[in-house]
Amino acid sequence: xxxxxxxxxxxxxxxxxxxxxxxxxxxxxxxxxxxxxxxxxxxxxxxxxxxxxxxxxxxxxxxxxxxxxxxxxxxxxxxxxxxxxxxxxxxxxxxxxxxxxxxxxxxxxx
Amino acid sequence: xxxxxxxxxxxxxxxxxxxxxxxxxxxxxxxxxxxxxxxxxxxxxxxxxxxxxxxxxxxxxxxxxxxxxxxxxxxxxxxxxxxxxxxxxxxxxxxxxxxxxxxxxxxxxxxxxxxxx
Numbered sequence: 001x002x003x004x005x006x007x008x009x010x011x012x013x014x015x016x017x018x019x020x021x022x023x024x025x026x027x028x029x030x031x032x033x034x035x036x037x038x039x040x041x042x043x044x045x046x047x048x049x050x051x052x053x054x055x056x057x058x059x060x061x062x063x064x065x066x067x068x069x070x071x072x073x074x075x076x077x078x079x080x081x082x083x084x085x086x087x088x089x090x091x092x093x094x095x096x097x098x099x100x101x102x103x104x105x106x107x108x109x110x
Numbered sequence: 111x112x113x114x115x116x117x118x119x120x121x122x123x124x125x126x127x128x129x130x131x132x133x134x135x136x137x138x139x140x141x142x143x144x145x146x147x148x149x150x151x152x153x154x155x156x157x158x159x160x161x162x163x164x165x166x167x168x169x170x171x172x173x174x175x176x177x178x179x180x181x182x183x184x185x186x187x188x189x190x191x192x193x194x195x196x197x198x199x200x201x202x203x204x205x206x207x208x209x210x211x212x213x214x215x216x217x218x219x220x221x222x223x224x225x226x227x
Contacts, residue, residue: 004152034215043114043200043218044153087152096141096160097168098216100152 002027006088006101013078013108021073021104023088033071035064036087038103044087047073078108111136114219116201122225123191131186131222133201141204142184143168143216144176146197153200159184191226198223 005024013019025033032051036044048057050066057064061082063074073086085103092099117132135142140161145153145168155168159178173195175187184203188195202216 006152009150036218041221043202043220044216046215046217049215089153096158096166097155098143098153099169100145100154102150102152 002090002092002099004088004090004099004101006086006104008104009102010105011107013075013106015079015108015110016077018074018076018078020075021086021106023071023073023101024069025071025088025090025099026069027090027092027099029093031091031093033066034089034091034098035062035071035073036089038085038087047086075106078106080108080110082106083108113137114201114203114217116199116219116222118222119220120223122227123188124227125191125193127191128187128189129191131188131199131201131224133184133186133219134182135184135201135203135217136182137203137205137217138181139203139205139217140181142178143202143204144174144184144186145200145202146170146195147200147221148197156186156199188224193226196224196226 007022035047038044048064053068061076065072085105087103089098089100114135143158144156154170157176159165199222201219204216
């Protein structure tokens with residue numbers, strides 16, 4: 001069964017304190033793994049797509065990496081404006097469907 | 111471009127009532143999706159469409175219906191609303207990229223917050 005598990009559920013960081021969010025997945029062939037950011041009361045906003053193990057992508061203070069079983073979203077020297085819920089999703093290779101994790105709620109304190 | 115738009119933003123329904131959630135996109139995307147998000151949970155796929163006239167069920171289709179008569183619009187119909195359908199509903203769209211490869215990147219609307227009492 002295709003599924004996605006994110007950890008931790010919530011993470012509190014001090015400004016400048018780097019950390020990582022985890023997304024573990026099981027899928028019958030991976031077409032893509034996606035990271036989204038969701039602010040309260042808004043729809044998810046696309047961050048990254050990763051397609052194969054070993055791939056890495058960066059955007060400002062965020063870096064996403066992918067292995068055959070999990071993905072990490074590394075946050076370097078976070079700022080309060082990075083506070084949001086970060087969602088991970090996978091798309092199986094043979095289907096036009098997406099499976100989302102329940103997200104990690106990040107709170108960065110000044 | 112407006113992107114993906116959804117109406118209404120908020121709605122309260124009584125048990126047994128029906129309503130249609132509207133979704134429109136102006137990016138000429140072939141793929142469109144409806145999700146629901148319950149508090150503290152991820153998104154669950156209700157229905158999706160790969161083009162006008164073509165729809166298919168997602169993980170949680172019971173109690174919902176969809177239609178896709180144009181590329182731009184993908185309305186979600188709730189028949190006989192139940193308290194279990196209280197949730198935030200998101201519509202999303204994504205483009206196809208030539209041949210058989212689907213980019214997968216979804217663009218989401220702002221959501222409709224529905225309460226069934």
